[in-house]
Amino acid sequence: MPDNIPTQNTGLRGVTIASTKISDVDGDAGRLIYRGYLIQDLAENATFEEVCHLLLYEKLPEEDELKDFKARLAAERDIPVELIAALKTRPKDAMPMDILQSGVAMLAHHDPDIQDTSRDALLQKALKLIAKLPTILAAWDRIRNNNEPLASNPQLDHAANFLYMLNGTVPDEEFARFFDICLVLHAEHSFNASTFAAREVASTRAHMYAAVAAAVGSLSGELHGGANVRVMEMLMEIGSLDNVETFVNQTFDAGKKLMGLGHAVYNTDDPRAHILAPMSERMGQRTGETKWYEMSKLLEVTGKKIFKQRKGRDIYANVDFYSASLYHSMGIPFDLFTTLFAISRVAGWTAHVIEEQFADAAPKPMLYRPESDYIGDYCGPDVCEFVPLTQR
Amino acid sequence: MPDNIPTQNTGLRGVTIASTKISDVDGDAGRLIYRGYLIQDLAENATFEEVCHLLLYEKLPEEDELKDFKARLAAERDIPVELIAALKTRPKDAMPMDILQSGVAMLAHHDPDIQDTSRDALLQKALKLIAKLPTILAAWDRIRNNNEPLASNPQLDHAANFLYMLNGTVPDEEFARFFDICLVLHAEHSFNASTFAAREVASTRAHMYAAVAAAVGSLSGELHGGANVRVMEMLMEIGSLDNVETFVNQTFDAGKKLMGLGHAVYNTDDPRAHILAPMSERMGQRTGETKWYEMSKLLEVTGKKIFKQRKGRDIYANVDFYSASLYHSMGIPFDLFTTLFAISRVAGWTAHVIEEQFADAAPKPMLYRPESDYIGDYCGPDVCEFVPLTQR
Numbered sequence: 165m166p167d168n169i170p171t172q173n174t175g176l177r178g179v180t181i182a183s184t185k186i187s188d189v190d191g192d193a194g195r196l197i198y199r200g201y202l203i204q205d206l207a208e209n210a211t212f213e214e215v216c217h218l219l220l221y222e223k224l225p226e227e228d229e230l231k232d233f234k235a236r237l238a239a240e241r242d243i244p245v246e247l248i249a250a251l252k253t254r255p256k257d258a259m260p261m262d263i264l265q266s267g268v269a270m271l272a273h274h275d276p277d278i279q280d281t282s283r284d285a286l287l288q289k290a291l292k293l294i295a296k297l298p299t300i301l302a303a304w305d306r307i308r309n310n311n312e313p314l315a316s317n318p319q320l321d322h323a324a325n326f327l328y329m330l331n332g333t334v335p336d337e338e339f340a341r342f343f344d345i346c347l348v349l350h351a352e353h354s355f356n357a358s359t360f361a362a363r364e365v366a367s368t369r370a371h372m373y374a375a376v377a378a379a380v381g382s383l384s385g386e387l388h389g390g391a392n393v394r395v396m397e398m399l400m401e402i403g404s405l406d407n408v409e410t411f412v413n414q415t416f417d418a419g420k421k422l423m424g425l426g427h428a429v430y431n432t433d434d435p436r437a438h439i440l441a442p443m444s445e446r447m448g449q450r451t452g453e454t455k456w457y458e459m460s461k462l463l464e465v466t467g468k469k470i471f472k473q474r475k476g477r478d479i480y481a482n483v484d485f486y487s488a489s490l491y492h493s494m495g496i497p498f499d500l501f502t503t504l505f506a507i508s509r510v511a512g513w514t515a516h517v518i519e520e521q522f523a524d525a526a527p528k529p530m531l532y533r534p535e536s537d538y539i540g541d542y543c544g545p546d547v548c549e550f551v552p553l554t555q556r
Numbered sequence: 557m558p559d560n561i562p563t564q565n566t567g568l569r570g571v572t573i574a575s576t577k578i579s580d581v582d583g584d585a586g587r588l589i590y591r592g593y594l595i596q597d598l599a600e601n602a603t604f605e606e607v608c609h610l611l612l613y614e615k616l617p618e619e620d621e622l623k624d625f626k627a628r629l630a631a632e633r634d635i636p637v638e639l640i641a642a643l644k645t646r647p648k649d650a651m652p653m654d655i656l657q658s659g660v661a662m663l664a665h666h667d668p669d670i671q672d673t674s675r676d677a678l679l680q681k682a683l684k685l686i687a688k689l690p691t692i693l694a695a696w697d698r699i700r701n702n703n704e705p706l707a708s709n710p711q712l713d714h715a716a717n718f719l720y721m722l723n724g725t726v727p728d729e730e731f732a733r734f735f736d737i738c739l740v741l742h743a744e745h746s747f748n749a750s751t752f753a754a755r756e757v758a759s760t761r762a763h764m765y766a767a768v769a770a771a772v773g774s775l776s777g778e779l780h781g782g783a784n785v786r787v788m789e790m791l792m793e794i795g796s797l798d799n800v801e802t803f804v805n806q807t808f809d810a811g812k813k814l815m816g817l818g819h820a821v822y823n824t825d826d827p828r829a830h831i832l833a834p835m836s837e838r839m840g841q842r843t844g845e846t847k848w849y850e851m852s853k854l855l856e857v858t859g860k861k862i863f864k865q866r867k868g869r870d871i872y873a874n875v876d877f878y879s880a881s882l883y884h885s886m887g888i889p890f891d892l893f894t895t896l897f898a899i900s901r902v903a904g905w906t907a908h909v910i911e912e913q914f915a916d917a918a919p920k921p922m923l924y925r926p927e928s929d930y931i932g933d934y935c936g937p938d939v940c941e942f943v944p945l946t947q948r
Contacts, residue, residue: 172572172574172575173921175759175921175924176926176927177927178927179926180927180929181564181568181926181927182565182926182929183564183928183929183930183931184930184931184932185930185932188930197932199932200940201940202942224943224948225948226948227945246645246647247645250645250646253638253639253645254638254662255638255666258665262661262670262765262766263665266658269654269657269658269661269773270646270658272651272658273646273651273655278651278654355925355926356925357756357757357759357925358760360756360924361756365749365753365774365777367779368774368777368778368779369777369778369779369782370773370776371776374653374657374773374776377657377658377773378757378770380766381661381757381767381770382756382757382762382766383762384760384766385757385758385760385761385766385923386760387760387923388760388923390761429925523565529565529567530566531567532567532752533568533749534567534568534747535569535570535571535572535747536574536575536576537575537576538575538576538577538746540577540578540580540589540591542577542592542615547589547592547594548592550593550594550597550601550602553617553618556617556619
């Protein structure tokens with residue numbers, strides 16, 4: 165390794181480990197591309213179902229293809245009654261991401277084609293996972309609130325149906341489309357930690373459910389998918405517009421970071437943040453409480469200004485920053501925020517599992533088996549002499 | 557990157573990604589060390605409980621420490637009745653590794669200290685996972701066979717208690733010790749795929765259950781923990797000693813590999829194979845059927861000889877090779893083989909999660925976020941122009 169690319173304990177930053185056709189994150193240009201298409205174009209013009217088709221089948225669907233794909237997705241929405249029964253055994257205070265991880269793992273038990281490793285079988289598993297994750301989540305939220313889970317509504321599109329199963333009411337068009345755009349924006353982001361976990365597990369030839377369950381686990385960490393919850397907690401802590409500047413200064417004084425500002429990959433605006441911000445504002449207007457949006461906006465501007473004064477560098481809002489106030493205005497409980505990330509990103513995870521196991525590019529991906537540097541010095545440079553229990 | 561260390565699609569082979577004090581695998585010397593101690597010394601002299609203490613607390617326990625540690629482990633063996641209830645909802649033909657992945661994820665729902673991220677809390681979670689994984693597995697095997705799960709027996713050590721909970725009979729001393737040695741041998745092996753998955757998930761600050769569930773998923777792949785099952789399937793296919801040589805030639809003629817011979821890391825004898833072989837022979841003598849051991853032995857010698865003739869290189873038995881016939885002689889169903897790997901390796905996984913989150917060495921591990929090379933050429937070198945649905 166050259167000195168300028170350290171790989172030890174640096175989380176593989178800057179190390180190119182694979183080739184991919186799925187997405188491109190250009191952190192310097194602030195550009196995100198899903199299989200050739202700019203995220204801005206997709207968010208403005210395409211539905212989540214179209215994006216899933218793009219990610220899995222490598223093309224935007226024609227009208228007939230989309231109709232067929234939506235019908236297949238809708239047909240896979242419901243989950244087995246045995247899985248509902250299992251969810252009902254779970255403690256009501258379990259964390260939703262933990263419920264989702266176990267739920268994904270349990271889906272494997274019900275797939276009659278679990279041993280089929282063909283590409284077609286993988287595409288079908290991807291479809292099932294995309295269709296059923298929202299159902300698990302909505303069912304869980306109802307069960308923990310002592311309501312019976314609802315059957316899906318085949319008349320509704322993917323986003324609207326999830327909101328219906330969660331809330332028991334059909335959302336209006338604007339609400340459904342805003343949520344649909346959130347799903348589009350979160351669907352894919354190259355080798356982030358959860359996607360990398362999915363690919364790592366898939367590289368052992370484990371099945372797609374095992375890989376996606378690993379990805380859900382990875383996403384649950386507060387440094388990854390948990391960040392949008394922490395943004396909302398931060399907004400609650402700040403409480404009002406008056407407190408923003410003081411909070412920013414106190415945070416920086418303490419050597420801490422502002423949640424949702426800054427990103428491991430983007431060195432400029434995260435294109436997704438700009439799409440989310442006006443939706444957050446509009447949803448606030450709809451609920452009559454624009455304060456969370458306004459605080460976010462002021463926090464972005466103030467955080468940026470003070471960071472620049474102190475560090476001489478710029479800092480930018482990331483995807484978690486405005487999704488927090490947006491989800492809150494949508495009436496979604498805090499502890500479901502990260503799960504919304506999961507029910508969208510599952511599209512990317514499954515596309516990556518297929519690429520990991522069926523890449524047509526050479527060299528094909530191999531089982532991940534990195535090296536580590538042993539620094540155990542328990543008995544100096546030598547091995548330890550074994551001492552029997554009674555003589556220790 | 558220098559040309560001699562390719563990192564793209566090569567599964568990070570030869571790339572040192574972290575420092576670790578937990579274990580050292582010297583593939584050229586055929587040496588495996590757990591925190592300073594040679595695996596041979598531990599297999600000969602130490603129990604699985606002593607090895608768990610070594611891996612988690614960085615020292616072999618003194619007598620009082622071991623007594624206390626064993627009591628704490630035994631006290632954590634039983635699983636919540638709600639988890640038993642959940643297992644009873646599962647289809648009886650579910651794959652045991654899939655049951656284990658969901659079971660680990662569900663354990664998180666029952667841990668009242670799930671939010672505690674202190675080192676002590678992590679050590680306690682590790683203890684719970686080591687204690688409860690065998691119970692989940694034994695309970696599942698009984699449930700799928702229409703038997704009620706058994707409560708653990710606090711009089712028995714870890715290995716003997718598992719065999720009791722699985723079979724309903726207390727094993728004799730030799731059987732229990734052989735199984736104990738299997739657990740010692742499989743407990744840790746540096747950055748193999750499942751351990752890497754656990755660390756990857758832990759790097760996002762996800763909790764230990766989420767990380768271990770990911771590791772179970774990774775281990776379930778046939779290129780990783782699934783290999784010992786495939787060794788047994790191969791032995792069944794060969795059927796008798798007479799067929800060994802023909803099978804070896806046919807396998808190599810077809811360009812395939814012999815299962816259990818060869819390893820990603822060892823370029824010489826896997827020290828664990830030599831410890832397992834005589835146990836396989838002895839268990840065969842006990843059951844009166846030594847044929848599986850004898851076939852394994854002949855297959856090792858013949859495979860080695862013919863591989864050398866054809867390729868001019870040596871090939872060596874790995875840890876999966878003799879564990880297959882050994883587990884079979886122990887009366888363990890094929891489809892539990894990989895789960896035995898998991899109930900042992902959980903000791904290593906949990907030690908690695910703690911190191912990932914609490915390494916005292918600098919630099920501390922960072923969130924895994926590798927780079928990928930975008931090779932999507934959907935619209936040539938440019939981005940694709942978005943075409944509305946009706947015009948595609």
